[in-house]
Amino acid sequence: MKLRFLFILSLLVCLSCEKPSGGGGSTAPPPPPPVNNSFSNPLLPSGPDPWVVQKGTSYFYTHTLGNRIAIWKTEKMSELKNVPVQTIWSAPSTGPNSKNIWAPELHFINSKWYTYYTGGATSDLSTQRSFVLENDSEDPRIGTWVDKGKIFDPAADFFAIDGTVTTLNGKNYFIWSGHASATDGAQRLYIARMANPWTLETARSLISSPQYAWEMVGAPPPVNEGPEILVNSAGKVFLVYSASGCWTDDYALGIMTLTPGADPLLAASWTKTPTPVFTKNPGGSAYGPGHNSFFKSADGKEDWILYHANPAAGQGCGDARSPRMQPFTWNADGTPAFGQPLPLTTGIKKPSGE
Numbered sequence: 001m002k003l004r005f006l007f008i009l010s011l012l013v014c015l016s017c018e019k020p021s022g023g024g025g026s027t028a029p030p031p032p033p034p035v036n037n038s039f040s041n042p043l044l045p046s047g048p049d050p051w052v053v054q055k056g057t058s059y060f061y062t063h064t065l066g067n068r069i070a071i072w073k074t075e076k077m078s079e080l081k082n083v084p085v086q087t088i089w090s091a092p093s094t095g096p097n098s099k100n101i102w103a104p105e106l107h108f109i110n111s112k113w114y115t116y117y118t119g120g121a122t123s124d125l126s127t128q129r130s131f132v133l134e135n136d137s138e139d140p141r142i143g144t145w146v147d148k149g150k151i152f153d154p155a156a157d158f159f160a161i162d163g164t165v166t167t168l169n170g171k172n173y174f175i176w177s178g179h180a181s182a183t184d185g186a187q188r189l190y191i192a193r194m195a196n197p198w199t200l201e202t203a204r205s206l207i208s209s210p211q212y213a214w215e216m217v218g219a220p221p222p223v224n225e226g227p228e229i230l231v232n233s234a235g236k237v238f239l240v241y242s243a244s245g246c247w248t249d250d251y252a253l254g255i256m257t258l259t260p261g262a263d264p265l266l267a268a269s270w271t272k273t274p275t276p277v278f279t280k281n282p283g284g285s286a287y288g289p290g291h292n293s294f295f296k297s298a299d300g301k302e303d304w305i306l307y308h309a310n311p312a313a314g315q316g317c318g319d320a321r322s323p324r325m326q327p328f329t330w331n332a333d334g335t336p337a338f339g340q341p342l343p344l345t346t347g348i349k350k351p352s353g354e
Contacts, residue, residue, distance in 0.1 A: 038347040039078035042311075042322035049103040049162075049226070049291045050306050050323035052077065059295065060140055062104045062115075063308075063323060067091050069104045069115060069133075071141050075298065077306075077325060078350045086141040089115070089133055096121045096150065097131050103226070103291070106140055107165045107197075109172065113140040114197045116151070116174075118161040130163040130176055132198040148198035153190075156204055158182055162291075165194070166229040168237065168264050174200060175207075175239070177225035185221035186210060189241060191264060205265040208256060210243065214276050215254065218245025224254075226291040236260065236334050239270065240277070242290035246317040249310070251288035253278035253338070277338055278307070284343030285311045288321070299353030302327050309341055327351070 043050075047063040054060075061072040061080060068090040074083045092098050097119030104117040113135040120127040130151050137143025151174060152160060163176040172194040177187045189208035195201035210222030226242035237258040244250050255277045262269035280287050292307035305328050308321040315321070326348060328338045342348060 037350055039350055040345045040347055041324035041326070041342065042344065043077070043080045043325060044323050046319045046321070047323035048308050048317070048319065048321040050308055051103070051105045051293045052295050052306055053106050053108065053293075054295055055108055057298070060106050062106060064102045064104070067101055069101065069117060071106070073139070073141060076350070076354045077295070077304070078354055080323075088135075088141060089145050091119065096127070096129060099123060100125065100128060102128070103162045105164055105293075109165065109197045112136045112197075114148075114165070115140075115145070116163045116165065118163070126159055126182075128159055128161050129157075130160045130174075134197070151198055151200065153192060153200055153204040158184075159187075160190075161187075162226045164227055164229070165197070168229075168258075169261075172197070173264060175227045175229070177223075177227065178204070180206070187221060187223040187225050189224045189227050189239075193265065202265065205267065207239075207264075207267050207270050208241065208272060211272075212243075212274060214250070214252060215243035217250040218248040221245075228293055230294050230336060232330060232334050232336070234334055237264075238336065240292065240294075240336075242292075243276065246288060246290070248316075249280055249282075249287040249313050251290045252276040252280070253290055253292060253307075255335070257335070277336070278305075279340065280309075281341040281343065282313070284341055284346070285309075286324070286341030286343070287311070287313050287315065289324075289341045297327075297351035297353050301352050303330075303336075304328070304351060305338055307341075311344060 049064040052059050052061045068087050070085050070087045072085050091101050099120040102118040107114050115133040132148040132151050133145045134148050135143045135145045159179040160176050175191045178190050190204040192200040192204045193202045208224050210216050216222040228240050230238045239256040243254045256270045256272045259269050287310040289307050289309040295304050306325045310320050326342050331337050
């Protein structure tokens with residue numbers, strides 16, 4: 001009995017030494033929630049012709065909206081869907097730029113912002129031309145956008161879409177997709193040197209025409225459009241473009257290489273790769289991938305491609321096209337290795353530095 005009494009007494013003493021669950025006692029902090037270091041495509045439910053440009057720590061994003069131009073601003077491209085959107089310009093009710101507002105691009109040139117876009121006078125797509133807006137504000141979402149008019153070659157004022165600006169050999173160039181004449185339906189790539197951000201200094205030069213079967217799916221017309229410049233770490237210059245009709249599932253990316261030091265206005269300075277470099281992935285719900293742009297991760301260590309694609313077959317050139325992004329690497333010869341479009345909802349590691 002004595003032993004039993006001593007056991008119970010010692011047990012009570014031990015229990016009285018335990019710290020209470022609340023009040024004056026301290027408890028170990030709960031483990032931190034797991035870090036979500038991945039995202040999945042699409043970045044937005046809809047977004048044809050996506051474009052992004054980085055300035056400082058911010059990314060400015062835009063895409064085709066049809067009747068206006070709007071900008072998203074974010075420091076984390078993987079979280080684009082969480083930021084507000086700001087309309088910066090709306091199409092007038094009439095005029096040469098009142099219809100079919102397509103493929104806007106933002107460029108920061110000579111300490112000012114410029115937006116290059118495509119617009120038309122009527123629903124007749126033959127009226128599509130390239131136009132320029134200017135803004136001297138530090139933030140392109142605010143300030144006043146001034147209409148600088150049409151940017152074109154007066155001797156060849158034909159269908160012109162998907163204009164982009166690049167600096168080569170210290171000079172600015174405008175590159176776009178257009179027709180050879182008023183009666184020619186094929187979309188070809190042209191380049192001209194710029195006198196200023198809204199005026200061409202030289203006549204246009206033809207640098208690419210559809211020539212391979214994979215560039216002519218859906219023809220007529222055969223299509224080369226959406227030109228974008230990509231430069232590797234060694235300074236090698238590539239022109240990545242979209243080919244075949246956007247109304248097909250086989251819209252894809254092709255690539256051209258500029259001979260180092262050569263004049264970009266000469267067609268002979270560019271070499272086209274005979275096979276596409278980025279094509280559909282039906283198993284990953286990626287049809288008609290294309291009309292891309294490029295950006296660096298927040299810490300500058302990774303290269304990323306931003307593009308649109310349809311989630312199902314047969315959806316064509318409409319708003320089902322959604323913006324998607326994924327990292328890419330480089331081949332031993334310095335050319336980009338884009339791989340294939342990653343499947344929707346697949347976890348992708350966020351850009352480094354986010």
